[in-house]
Amino acid sequence: MSAVLVIVGAGPRGTGLLERIAANAPELLPADRPLHIHLVDPHPPGGGRIWRHEQSPLLRMNSMAEDVTMFTDERSTLDGPVRPGPSLAEWAARPEEFAPYQATADPRLRAELRALAPTDFPTRRAQSAYLDWVFRRAVADLPPHVTVTVHRDTARRVDGPADGPQRVHLTDRVLTADHVVLALGHLDSAPDPRYAADAAFAARHGRFHLPPAYSADVAAELDRIAPGEHTVLRGFGLAFVDLVSLLTEGRGGRFEETAEGGLVYRPSGREPVVHVGSRRGVPYHSKTGYRLLGPRPPLPRAFDAAAVDALLDRPGPLELRRDAWPLMAKDIAFGHYHELFHAHPERTALPWPEFLAGHDAHPWASPELRALVERAVPDPADRLDLERLDHPLAGLELDSAEELQRHLRRYIAEDADRRADPAHSADLGAFLALLSLFGQLPRLLAADRLTARSVAEEVDEWFFGYFSYLASGPPGFRLRQLLALSEAGVVRFLGAGVRVERDEPNGTWRASGTTVPGHTVTATALVEAYLPRHALARTRDPLLRELHRDGRIVEEVVSDREHTHRSGLLTVRPGDGRVLDPALGGEPHPRRTALGPHTSLRAAAAFARPRTDSPGFRQNDAAARALLGALARGAVAATEPAVAA
Incomplete structure (x- = not known):
């Protein structure tokens, strides 16, 4: 049979x-x-x-x-x-x-x-x-x-x-x-309700609003943005990179190399004026364009199976940032310094075994570990600062929009140079270590020991966003192109802490950031430059919609006495992916x-x-x-x- x-x-x-x-x-x-x-x-x-x-x-x-x-x-x-x-x-x-x-x-x-x-x-x-x-x-x-x-x-x-x-x-x-x-x-999924007000605003005033979408699916939609139209792209990740390519090269513009080896953008005249901002205010770090120069770091080291077992043996609820992140960060740092010490020993001041012993012995973010790194790695540019990477514009206030453009162009140029230069291959060591975290992270999540708030705010929001920002950025040439677009005036930076408000009397959006206090731009088109997140309750897939309506599948809900988190994901059994069915008692x-x-x-x-x-x-x-x-x-x-x- x-x-x-x-x-x-x-x-x-x-x-x-x-x-x-x-x-x-x-x-x-x-x-x-x-x-x-x-x-x-x-x-x-x-x-x-x-x-x-x-x-x-x-x-x-x-x-x-x-x-x-x-x-x-x-x-x-x-x-x-x-x-x-x-x-x-x-x-x-x-x-x-x-x-x-x-x-x-x-x-x-x-x-x-x-x-x-x-x-x-x-x-x-x-x-x-x-x-x-x-x-x-x-x-x-x-x-x-x-x-x-x-x-x-x-x-x-x-x-x-x-x-x-x-x-x-x-x-x-x-x-x-x-x-x-x-x-x-x-x-x-149907758009998140938080985008409904902007969609309704656009409909009332004949403006253009695009909720999060997959770029390949909305190329025709972008044709509705007029040449020269001031357009806000809210989001600075991979969706932004795709969208701005379609709005520039996709409209006939072209990039040309200069005699000095730089890049210049020749507009077609059909491009909009793109204003971009986000929470961080900077683009995702580009992917490195080189290989490791030293031996591959033996990972995992701190965040391995035994470490997760020890976490799960602790009594009481767990939190990612408090309990797991110190181990995860130690592994990222290990990958970084393993490559630095083995591939660029001339830039270190201690033997690797001595540094490694201290690195293993001292807790993450402890004064002892900071002192060890300062002693062993003389150049601050060679040290790993995960918090600074997460908030590159924190505390920065500039006097004008033009000063912000210059500052961001320097930042982007330095990042592109670093990611193309094998002298900084320690960054790739950190990247590989960051990837290695996914060997044990699913176990921690499947154990259902993290608090609901930690899953919501520290896993689904912070960690996966931080991972994408550090490890899932665009090719380096995209940052070079972004610089050329900025210099051509096609792209304008809004800075960190971007806010977009509706101006009802004028039928326009007003966008601002915290980096240049008081500076605001006015736009008649708004694009949510994010990749969509699936939400089971709003899914557009007909099969899942029917199963959900009939009570045969359930959205993952993590709940405790302090918080309830609805992830939007279809709940399955971790070991083999079997669908949990409410009609079968879950x-x-x-x-x-x-x-x-x-x-x-x-x-x-x-x-x-x-x-x-x-x-x-x-x-x-x-x-x-x-x-x-x-x-x-x-x-x-x-x-x-x-x-x-």
Whole structure:
């Protein structure tokens, strides 16, 4: 008797799960138990919606080509087998060597892939091509008794008893399955109510307002912003980088290199005037453009499994900043100083073993540790100051908007120079250490020991925002372009603590920041330059909306006597991603699994840097093994094939 699995979502997460099914099926699924997999997604398999080919070639990845892989490797800690495969850079260098080979149809993309260097930042179209190949390889690697059908359609509903067949309703047919996986990826929600007032204001006055959105989806919307129109972009992260590219190069402007090696922007005349500000008032730090010069730091060190065990053994509730952050920060500092001492020993004043002994012995942020760092690292520019990094404009008050433009241009130029200079490779050591924190952070979150306020304010708001700011910024050339846009007067900086207020009599927005007290700009367009956050109660996904309405899924709610935090995420069991079903008393549904950014698993990207033991790959492996084990034990859907809706 054959078994049937439906995976809703064929983007990177669904593709990664399929790869793990291919790796584990020979061990867990007997040859006399055939399995048919239905993949459902309106977008092309592999890339899915976010990484589809049909988007602007101006949009880039924020990772170097050599830092993107969909495959496990020798550092992966899995129960299933490791199946190595090429990174994006390795695949692009010789795609014909990796079966199943298929030439890319787009001539511009073929040219990009041929010229792609390992340290280049590819277009998202290049990533789409890589993910397309990964998907085809995963299908090719399935054993003969596992087959796949792709449905370019939207799953609109799933129903069925917990102990029987599950029915997945598409547009014109129903798929009957033994198990359903919701690998839906990044999802849209109706705008947060906090944006409603600005949307209504824009409608009343005929102005333009754009709530948080995925940049590739709103390129046409941006055409409604008129040339020369004063426009506020609230937010200074990756969404800002994409949006400002579409509003400048996307409107015919171009960047030219100067004889001195700088960059100048030649406007087309169709650009708006972009005013940008945020809480910090500065752009995300760019990605480094170099590799480690010293040996890779052995991580984790302070925030390892034993440390998390010790935290969980403590009585009473925990808080991230008070209890875990001192250990996490010690690991970031260890990564930084490990690289500094090993790659640039001439800039240190103590032997590494002596420094390391003191670093291990003294608590984070203690006077003793500060004194040790000052003694061992003479140049303050070589010391790691995580608080200063978090608040770069704190306490700064300037006298004029023009002084702010000059100050921010110096700041951005210095940051771009530092991130391009291997002399500062200690920054990359800190970055790798920051990534390593995700090896243990999911355990801490899954233990349900953090207070509700800590999860809300310290995890979901502060830490993930800080991580993105330090480690998930744009390529360095984007900061060079931002400088050129600023010098051309196309982009204007608002500073830190940005506030946007509605001026009802004039039908305009007034934006200001704390860095230049009293300075205000007037705008007739407002763009929320943030990536959307999924909120289950406001989801636009029809399948999740139906399940939520019927009381078969539940939003993650962390609550205690002092605070209640609704994360907007779909609650799943940490070990295998099984969906918690209120109709089953909150127990895991035996036939429904969910994986990805819309779930309470958090912090698990669908692809990763090689040799980082990606939590996302571990989640995919655990889910695949649980699914194959259950499907091998018995199938209930084999006699109920797909039928017309």
